[in-house]
Amino acid sequence: MRFTGYQTEHFHDELFLTKNQAREGAELLIKKIDSLTEGELLKRQQSAERSMLYMGITFSLYGDDCLGKEQIFPFDIVPRIIEAEEWEFIEKGLKQRITALNLFLEDMYGDQKIIKDKVIPEYVIYSASSFRTPCIGLKPPKGVWCHISGIDLVRHSDGKIYVLEDNLRCPSGVSYVLKNREVMKRVFPQVFEASKVRPVELYPNMLLRTLQDIAPNPVSNPTIVVLTPGIYNSAYFEHSFLAQQMGVHLVAGSDLVVQDGFVQMYTTQGLKRVDVIYRRIDDDFLDPKVFREDSLLGIPGLMEVYKQGRVGLANAPGTGIADDKVVYAYVPQMIKYYLGEENLIPNVPTYLCWQDQDLHYILEHLEEMVVKSANEAGGYGMLVGPQSTKAERAEFATRIKANPRNYIAQPTLSLSRVPTIVDDHLEGRHVDLRPYVLYGDNIEVLPGGLTRVALKKGSLVVNSSQGGGSKDTWVLSKKAKS
DSSP states (O other): OOSTTOOOTTSOBSSEEETTEEOGGGHHHHHHHHHSOTTHHHHHHHHHHHHHHHHTOEEEEOSTTOTTEEEEOOEEEEEEEEOHHHHHHHHHHHHHHHHHHHHHHHHHTTTOHHHHTTSSOHHHHHTOTTOOGGGTTOOOGGGOOOSEEEEEEEEOTTSOEEEEEEEOSSOOOHHHHHHHHHHHHHHSHHHHHHTTBOOOTTHHHHHHHHHHHTSOSSOSSOOEEEEOOOTTSTTHHHHHHHHHHHTOEEEOGGGEEEETTEEEEEETTEEEEOOEEEEOSOGGGTOTTTSOTTOSSSOTTHHHHHHTTSSEEESOTTGGGGTOHHHHTTHHHHIIIIISOOOSSOBOOOEETTSHHHHHHHHHSGGGEEEEESSOOTTOSEEEGGGOOHHHHHHHHHHHHHOGGGEEEEEOOOOOEEEEEETTEEEEEEEEEEOEEEESSSEEEOSSOEEEEEOSTTOOOOOGGGTEEEEEEEEBOOOOOO
């Protein structure tokens, strides 16, 4: 299995400039693959898959036919490569975006100046299902709301990087980044070292430092826990993995209680005060006294302790308003309003169904567009127009008309591709990228992130729940100056 015959077609390829010309940073990898004996690359792929199986790297599928079904997370050993100069630009753009989004969250639950100045319509905020009225007036430690973020990026055929969506509630996937890297260092050890790939292994330490930064003062050695919904959650592997890597407790809501004005954890030695909670459950389930009364996942009284500054929460409650895909359309305006800057990484052009002019255009061009629900994830609640049937478009048109605020539409991008093993040969498959941004005392970006790949031929949907997989992401170090 070699690159002989590999077709870049009319797509931007992350490893090749043209059919026979590799990008500079990918030359070593491509030469190595082309030098392998027949069948060796496939053997290495199979070995990697066995490693994933033995390490228990799984996720859960949910749907009519597969409720809670455990799956090995699909992985392809041909990595995505990002050269140093481009990564510097991406990192700078991500820091700019997160800074503005954090200021927006502070404003939304504070003075709401951006609404008063008519930069964002009041209707957009108050009609959002993710806007949390109980969070008005909250003062998170050090003014940081979004401690852990995952920003989804795509590259179009024009070669430019665009922000596809923001994930500021409970972004998942970083455990796969770490495990992918562990496997890849065994699959291509010499090429990996020679390519001077920037490490990702320090993420658990980075995350721990971020969580320590939001502990209530004065605490020299804060007690930190990861709050999980439980073993049936699709990302439970990640919850347990990150807790283990950080050396902190993994807890469910039933392991915690509010007593004597603090959050306390049940232990074999009695109750122990908890200083910081990395919560992997949605706002709705955090505190049944404030949000959903029927929640069995959260801790009654948690929000009152948080308001009093006696526990840190990552991410802060209320951050979901920044994930709303209608609000996403206004992020360039946020960057201009709060920072006085033009956005470095642009949004994908977005049409808002609640605006009459946009709605008319969308309904007339459904077969050309991707339509998304404002608050769904995982590839659900979405129509990919060019791959849809007439009946599916008619159904979506009905949904949009019934609740136009709940939908946005974007032109169908020609996503970039990376060579991927398909049976006994290599084919290009579409990818996106989710870098992870940590915000404690400083903003840090993990070098790389989760490259998700649409394993189905022609598919643009990269989500694991929709048949996608992942690749390792190699961010190359700067070259030494001659």
